[in-house]
């Protein structure tokens with residue numbers, strides 16, 4: 001919504017000028033004015049101590065008329081190699097809450113896996129599953145997924161469509177949004193229904209996680225969002241749950257891209273799918289070399305975890321890029337993140353600060369990683385980690 | 400081959416600080432840069448041109464200051480630059496941005512369009528695939544290697560969550576690129592001279608033939624309702640005693656928190 005400044009309230013303190021990321025606000029005759037560079041990011045809204053900055057509501061475009069025709073919550077259940085990605089079950093858990101808030105049904109969409117997998121989605125909470133078993137969905141290509149999902153959405157008109165913020169979800173869902181000319185919010189970490197309007201409040205990190213933004217799509221349907229894996233809680237698995245499976249065909253669907261080969265990154269048996277890991281042991285420059293990472297791997301094995309790294313460690317060539325966590329690597333959210341010899345630069349923090357429990361091991365007590373950590377151990381990781389491994393082993397063997 | 404690269408001017412988020420008292424972004428003195436991913440997109444385009452011949456053009460949508468990023472592109476060796484600018488584009492979300500960018504690309508034509516994987520201010524990674532859909536061409540995301548390009552098709556390696564795929568797409572197509580793809584070059588002296596006198600071709604909605612309802616705020620289905628800073632993490636615990644005692648205490652905490 002366009003912004004305006006109430007000249008009678010503005011005290012000319014300049015707080016808004018400082019926060020504007022686009023240098024769009026100027027001071028004229030002792031009051032602030034929003035100039036033509038304004039990108040409507042609203043960063044200034046909360047900065048004004050006088051509450052003088054407001055949205056110009058009257059310029060809002062009228063909502064579409066058939067809004068009430070759109071009902072139900074849909075979850076796109078991503079599959080890889082025929083296996084449903086765990087984020088789909090998390091989305092069904094979250095989707096159930098949203099559906100209840102709207103008094104509507106919860107449906108899942110599954111393209112490509114075996115039909116028995118569609119039943120699994122019912123057991124995880126879907127009332128109905130739209131399923132297509134066409135072989136075109138075997139390797140992942142964007143166009144067929146976008147085309148068929150758009151078709152189904154246009155036909156059945158769900159109010160909300162969710163998918164995992166995974167490589168797959170973040171790649172093809174934008175095509176669906178562009179085709180349907182509707183809003184899509186990337187990488188959400190929280191979803192909520194706004195009681196008065198029924199709009200979906202989609203909250204996501206921006207500016208590398210430095211700020212959070214709550215986003216609405218009030219004028220269009222469906223409201224679409226990709227949601228980070230591991231943030232939502234899966235619902236209950238009920239083996240006896242019944243639901244409807246509706247088979248759809250992929251007639252006339254084309255792909256102008258072709259997957260020629262698929263390579264699974266297996267790094268010495270260490271899982272590189274960091275986004276789905278419950279435990280991540282991450283190493284930085286303080287780990288000092290490849291041997292150091294071997295020590296971390298031992299700890300990872302003991303905790304059933306996998307290995308992460310800071311960019312410094314990747315740049316040194318101690319560990320492949322697929323392990324990098326942070327702004328230019330992966331965004332992770334495990335139950336336990338152990339940062340070993342990582343200083344905690346903001347570019348690293350943005351990739352891991354939403355982890356449930358963070359342990360920092362660093363010899364410099366001033367390292368910024370400690371302010372992000374739940375628990376901090378100040379000391380040499382070459383002493384701490386072997387000791388920790390020993391203690392954990394003893395505990396394991398003792399039971 | 401004609402290659403179009405979409406670049407965005409962004410605040411250098413590495414320099415953005417939060418004022419914890421007011422919960423706001425401090426932008427004072429924060430420089431604007433070309434979105435880091437987009438510098439890899441430019442590099443990819445330039446090295447394809449060196450191999451296959453053709454031209455490279457760069458497109459940006461943004462306020463008039465975004466011209467600086469286009470001049471920087473020229474200094475690296477880009478042939479032609481286009482600035483989509485005007486009040487009507489303000490407040491654009493990814494859909495309205497993609498609509499405007501695809502409008503320019505339709506006008507100037509391209510066999511291959513290269514975007515960064517995502518912009519570091521919004522981090523959405525949506526604009527590239529949305530542009531592809533507006534243009535009705537295929538796209539491949541997260542390209543980390545260009546294996547082969549011919550006038551008809553392109554073969555690339557793309558990153559996935561659990562590995563990578565080799566994918567072939569017919570041209571025209573769009574790819575979004577990750578930083579592993581290459582190391583961006585530095586501007587040459589001659590490039591810097593060219594940059595100073597380069598003509599920046601400016602376009603507004605009227606020149607692009609786009610109605611005002613589809614661009615900027617009016618064409619944006621998503622709206623920012625609120626911006627806030629994530630609260631500081633509570634409960635940081637330090638342990639007392641010798642290293643061994645500290646580790647014992649930590650293990651106990653983890654057991655209590657059901658982390659083990």
Ligand SMILES: Cc1cc2nc3c(=O)[nH]c(=O)nc-3n(C[C@H](O)[C@H](O)[C@H](O)COP(=O)(O)OP(=O)(O)OC[C@H]3O[C@@H](n4cnc5c(N)ncnc54)[C@H](O)[C@@H]3O)c2cc1C
Pocket residue numbers: 283284285286287309310311312313324325326327328329330340341342343344345346347348351361362363364367379380381382413435
């Ligand atoms: C555009 C951009 C994008 C970036 N993207 C990322 C990204 O995605 N991910 C990322 O991680 N970084 C990223 N960076 C880099 C980031 O700014 C930091 O440079 C990097 O994270 C530092 O890594 P580090 O903490 O391992 O190294 P350092 O900062 O060198 O820290 C090493 C730490 O180890 C400690 N230490 C040393 N020896 C020991 C020991 N024996 N025992 C215990 N502690 C020890 C030291 O006290 C120090 O705190 C990016 C930078 C830019 C500009």
Ligand SMILES: Nc1ncnc2c1ncn2[C@@H]1O[C@H](COP(=O)(O)O)[C@@H](O)[C@H]1O
Pocket residue numbers: 405406407408434436437440458459460461493496500513514515516517518519521522523524525526527
């Ligand atoms: N305003 C813009 N002008 C030009 N290109 C853009 C713009 N916004 C986004 N892009 C391109 O789209 C990519 C993804 O951006 P985003 O979807 O905002 O994360 C960027 O790396 C750019 O290549």
